[in-house]
Amino acid sequence: MKAILLIIKFITLAIIYLFILRVFYFMVTDLRRRGNRVFGQAETSRASNGAELVVISSNDPALKQGEVIHLGRQTHLGRGSHNNIKMTSSFASHNHARIIFQDDGFFLEDLNSINGTYINGVRVSEPVPLVHGDTVGIAGVTFKFVRWEYEVE
Amino acid sequence: MMYSGTRGHERALFIYVILFFWLGLFSLLGTGNGTVAAAGIKQSLLFGGVVSLGLITVHLLLEKWKFRGDQFLFPLTSMLSAAGLVMILRLKPDYAMRQFVWLFVGLAAFLVTVRLLQNYKRLEDYKYIYVLAALILLLGTILFGVEAGGARSWIDLGVARFQPSEIVKIILVIFLASYLEDKKEVLTVGTRNLWGIPVPGLQYVGPLLVMWGFSLVLLIFQKDLGTALIFFGTFLVMIYISTGRWSYVFFGSFLFGLGATACYFLFSHVRVRVAIWLNPWADIEGRGYQIIQSLFALGSGGAFGTGIGLGQPNLIPAVHTDFVFSAWSEETGLVGAIAILIIYCFIIYRGFRIALAAQTGFGALLAAGLTSLLAVQTLVIVGGVTKLLPLTGVTLPFVSYGGSSLVSSYIMLALLMRISAEG
Numbered sequence: 001m002k003a004i005l006l007i008i009k010f011i012t013l014a015i016i017y018l019f020i021l022r023v024f025y026f027m028v029t030d031l032r033r034r035g036n037r038v039f040g041q042a043e044t045s046r047a048s049n050g051a052e053l054v055v056i057s058s059n060d061p062a063l064k065q066g067e068v069i070h071l072g073r074q075t076h077l078g079r080g081s082h083n084n085i086k087m088t089s090s091f092a093s094h095n096h097a098r099i100i101f102q103d104d105g106f107f108l109e110d111l112n113s114i115n116g117t118y119i120n121g122v123r124v125s126e127p128v129p130l131v132h133g134d135t136v137g138i139a140g141v142t143f144k145f146v147r148w149e150y151e152v153e
Numbered sequence: 154m155m156y157s158g159t160r161g162h163e164r165a166l167f168i169y170v171i172l173f174f175w176l177g178l179f180s181l182l183g184t185g186n187g188t189v190a191a192a193g194i195k196q197s198l199l200f201g202g203v204v205s206l207g208l209i210t211v212h213l214l215l216e217k218w219k220f221r222g223d224q225f226l227f228p229l230t231s232m233l234s235a236a237g238l239v240m241i242l243r244l245k246p247d248y249a250m251r252q253f254v255w256l257f258v259g260l261a262a263f264l265v266t267v268r269l270l271q272n273y274k275r276l277e278d279y280k281y282i283y284v285l286a287a288l289i290l291l292l293g294t295i296l297f298g299v300e301a302g303g304a305r306s307w308i309d310l311g312v313a314r315f316q317p318s319e320i321v322k323i324i325l326v327i328f329l330a331s332y333l334e335d336k337k338e339v340l341t342v343g344t345r346n347l348w349g350i351p352v353p354g355l356q357y358v359g360p361l362l363v364m365w366g367f368s369l370v371l372l373i374f375q376k377d378l379g380t381a382l383i384f385f386g387t388f389l390v391m392i393y394i395s396t397g398r399w400s401y402v403f404f405g406s407f408l409f410g411l412g413a414t415a416c417y418f419l420f421s422h423v424r425v426r427v428a429i430w431l432n433p434w435a436d437i438e439g440r441g442y443q444i445i446q447s448l449f450a451l452g453s454g455g456a457f458g459t460g461i462g463l464g465q466p467n468l469i470p471a472v473h474t475d476f477v478f479s480a481w482s483e484e485t486g487l488v489g490a491i492a493i494l495i496i497y498c499f500i501i502y503r504g505f506r507i508a509l510a511a512q513t514g515f516g517a518l519l520a521a522g523l524t525s526l527l528a529v530q531t532l533v534i535v536g537g538v539t540k541l542l543p544l545t546g547v548t549l550p551f552v553s554y555g556g557s558s559l560v561s562s563y564i565m566l567a568l569l570m571r572i573s574a575e576g
Contacts, residue, residue, distance in 0.1 A: 001183065004183060005180065005183050005184060005460050005463065006460065008176060008179060008180045008183065008460070009180065009457065009458065009460035009461070009485075010457070011176060012173060012176045012177060012180060012461065012485070013457065013458075013485060013486075013488055013489060013492070015169055015172050015173045015176060016169075016173060016232070016489065016492045017488075017492060018169060019166065019169035019170070019173065019228075019232060020492060020495050020496065020499075022165065022166060022169065023166060023225060023228070023229065023499055024499075026162045026165075026166075026224075026225065027225065027499070027502075027503075061159040061219075061221060064221065066512065
């Protein structure tokens with residue numbers, strides 16, 4: 001009996017620490033995931049040139065309303081884990097779309113997604129230049145395209 | 154089938170909570186200690202089953218509502234509550250049933266708050282009603298309160314005793330968040346220099362003085378040192394967060410020190426507390442008995458503890474409320490004690506993360522305030538039982554026996570999760 005209780009004691013402690021490790025692991029992955037996105041406009045608006053996507057409405061738990069995503073040279077959107085903007089909705093394709101920076105402008109390109117990519121409600125079939133204020137719709141998520149140089153505080 | 158919900162982390166973490174709870178129960182069964190053995194195996198299995206089901210139901214409901222709030226807080230606090238239940242069962246079997254009922258009341262309050270408070274920002278609009286409510290509750294306690302354990306902070310409702318200061322704590326944080334958000338600029342701007350130290354002008358010290366007076370009233374009329382300390386500590390943290398000025402913290406601490414010193418000379422029970430803290434060995438059989446038993450419990454636990462149900466924590470008076478941390482440390486050792494503290498650190502970390510991500514100033518202040526309330530309370534009681542600070546009787550949030558404390562802790566949790574869902 002004593003031996004059993006001793007074993008239970010150590011298993012109990014082990015369970016608590018496994019729990020703690022698991023929480024820690026989730027917190028770190030959460031931080032890493034969020035670290036890839038730039039939050040708030042205070043930090044970003046200092047740059048003279050650049051753009052971001054603001055989530056206006058979202059059915060996707062991975063993207064919260066009001067979230068701001070900084071756009072780099074290439075931003076990939078889709079369900080695959082390699083994407084810069086990861087989506088979890090089943091309406092999103094694995095490689096859904098990308099936004100590329102070229103000749104001083106941002107272009108949205110659909111990567112042959114099944115459910116399509118929309119700019120201001122119109123489905124995109126070839127790379128389209130994005131203009132400040134455009135709305136981009138992908139798999140139930142609506143983003144607003146914002147270019148800082150045009151932004152009026 | 155693949156899991157496709159929105160609260161995957163929460164679900165994954167819950168497995169550990171439930172496992173831990175059952176292991177704790179089995180450990181109690183094995184040792185033949187506490188109610189678990191007395192009530193028979195069948196009943197304890199039923200008890201365990203109902204608690205596990207209750208916790209899982211809450212998780213499933215959150216998932217069903219597609220609630221987007223924080224996924225760490227609820228498993229973390231459930232772990233604490235599970236540890237608390239196991240300890241109550243082990244320490245004061247007669248109270249276990251009541252604590253069990255209170256846990257469900259707490260969970261219900263949590264769900265109701267999460268569900269009904271769709272827009273927490275509206276809380277900002279009723280600040281002066283809060284002051285009124287808080288004053289009524291406190292005055293009621295002072296006038297009609299009953300005394301227990303040297304503090305007059307309970308109101309007897311017939312069926313159950315209720316501790317208004319637990320609810321007042323939350324009301325106060327909500328009030329301070331909306332008040333400070335409103336007056337932030339005024340409070341930040343006006344300072345004068347006095348010997349190189351920035352001192353806020355007199356009109357800005359107003360709220361500080363009011364809060365100070367409020368804490369002192371609590372201290373004097375309710376003899377409730379712990380709660381006064383928690384109120385004032387939380388207030389200082391919040392005013393610092395909203396203004397970013399150390400001068401408030403220095404000035405506030407100075408005022409508190411002044412008040413505490415005055416109380417030391419005016420009231421014998423304060424003197425006793427301090428004397429026990431400085432040297433409990435002088436009166437081992439009398440006033441120092443409790444804290445010394447607590448220290449013995451901590452010491453006899455060693456690194457890995459005696460095992461749940463195998464120590465003698467019942468030697469400590471009031472072990473199930475204020476000293477539950479000592480009992481836990483005796484039976485799970487240093488390793489278990491550190492685990493509990495890490496869990497609190499995680500909760501506090503998440504709380505401040507929520508504050509940082511909140512969309513409005515009010516949300517940020519509210520989240521930070523609630524988190525610091527929890528942090529200060531944990532520090533005060535853990536510090537108290539380990540003789541780091543003078544002992545003041547407050548509960549260990551989520552773990553200690555005590556209905557009002559458990560319910561108010563769960564309401565605080567619900568508020569935090571609500572804020573995180575918007576942020």
